[in-house]
Amino acid sequence: xxxxxxxxxxxxxxxxxxxxxxxxxxxxxxxxxxxxxxxxxxxxxxxxxxxxxxxxxxxxxxxxxxxxxxxxxxxxxxxxxxxxxxxxxxxxxxxxxxxxxxxxxxxxxxxxxxxxxxxxxxxxxxxxxxxxxxxxxxxxxxxxxxxxxxxxxxxxxxxxxxxxxxxxxxxxxxxxxxxxxxxxxxxxxxxxxxxxxxxxxxxxxxxxxxxxxxxxxxxxxxxxxxxxxxxxxxxxxxxxxxxxxxxxxxxxxx
Numbered sequence: 001x002x003x004x005x006x007x008x009x010x011x012x013x014x015x016x017x018x019x020x021x022x023x024x025x026x027x028x029x030x031x032x033x034x035x036x037x038x039x040x041x042x043x044x045x046x047x048x049x050x051x052x053x054x055x056x057x058x059x060x061x062x063x064x065x066x067x068x069x070x071x072x073x074x075x076x077x078x079x080x081x082x083x084x085x086x087x088x089x090x091x092x093x094x095x096x097x098x099x100x101x102x103x104x105x106x107x108x109x110x111x112x113x114x115x116x117x118x119x120x121x122x123x124x125x126x127x128x129x130x131x132x133x134x135x136x137x138x139x140x141x142x143x144x145x146x147x148x149x150x151x152x153x154x155x156x157x158x159x160x161x162x163x164x165x166x167x168x169x170x171x172x173x174x175x176x177x178x179x180x181x182x183x184x185x186x187x188x189x190x191x192x193x194x195x196x197x198x199x200x201x202x203x204x205x206x207x208x209x210x211x212x213x214x215x216x217x218x219x220x221x222x223x224x225x226x227x228x229x230x231x232x233x234x235x236x237x238x239x240x241x242x243x244x245x246x247x248x249x250x251x252x253x254x
Contacts, residue, residue, distance in 0.1 A: 016053075026051055026071070036092070038083040046092045048099065049073040050127055070131050074100065074124075076143070077153065099124045104160060106132060111166040133169070140164050 016022050034046040055067040077100050078085070078093040085093050102122035109117045110133045117133055119125045131138050142161035144154040 022051075022053060034092075036085075036089055038078075038085050038089065040083050044078075044083070045073075045075040046089070046096070048075050048096075048124055050124075068130070070128060072128070074103075077156070079153070082149075098122070104163070107160075107163050107167060111163050113168075133167070136169060138167075138169060 014021075014025055016025065029049060029051060033049055035043045036046045038044045049072065051071040053069040053071070055065075055069065057065045057067070059065060075096045077097055080090060080093050083089075083093065099122045102118065102125055105118050105121065106125045117129070119129045119132075125132070130136055140161070142157050142164075144150070144157050
């Protein structure tokens with residue numbers, strides 16, 4: 001499951017200590033990536049590739065800093081009349097083109113500053129909401145071909161890049177937890193694991209077995225309650241400094 005709560009089947013998390021470890025994982029993902037042969041490319045990507053790097057650091061003051069880096073390699077849009085794919089290859093091309101279309105819709109909505117961004121239309125956009133429209137820094141490369149027969153795809157790609165460049169992202173947010181916050185969290189966990197709070201009385205405490213002796217004779221349940229003093233409100237009873245009544249005496253005094 002990624003940071004947005006989206007379940008990712010067969011996804012795995014690997015600890016890394018340096019950039020070399022990240023590059024090795026990228027190569028492993030490239031080996032496992034689905035590819036296929038078409039009339040235009042012998043090793044055509046049949047899927048998108050997303051590598052997410054979670055970074056946790058500490059500055060000189062002891063503050064903890066969290067960062068997230070998405071490295072995305074999108075499969076190119078495919079003209080099925082030129083790729084001549086059929087069967088499963090045709091279904092893969094349709095899914096790829098649909099996800100790219102959903103990405104374009106999300107970017108168009110962001111560029112127009114719409115209140116609703118259709119992230120949920122594709123798993124690809126569900127993975128990248130913070131990178132597309134959050135407080136982040138985003139860099140995108142658009143690849144075009146020099147061939148004359150790729151003119152239509154080149155124009156479409158350049159228009160897509162123009163829409164991306166018009167999206168305004170907010171200032172990159174620094175995810176930092178200060179030392180004071182970390183200490184408060186540690187104290188909270190210690191307090192939550194201890195015994196429940198106990199209320200203390202200023203008078204001599206009475207055990208539950210001891211009875212509460214009243215200066216007035218007990219009234220029968222049928223007799224009316226007449227007092228020279230106004231009845232106490234629940235608030236005044238709770239704020240009293242006297243010892244709390246036991247459950248038995250409270251029932252008698254009702």
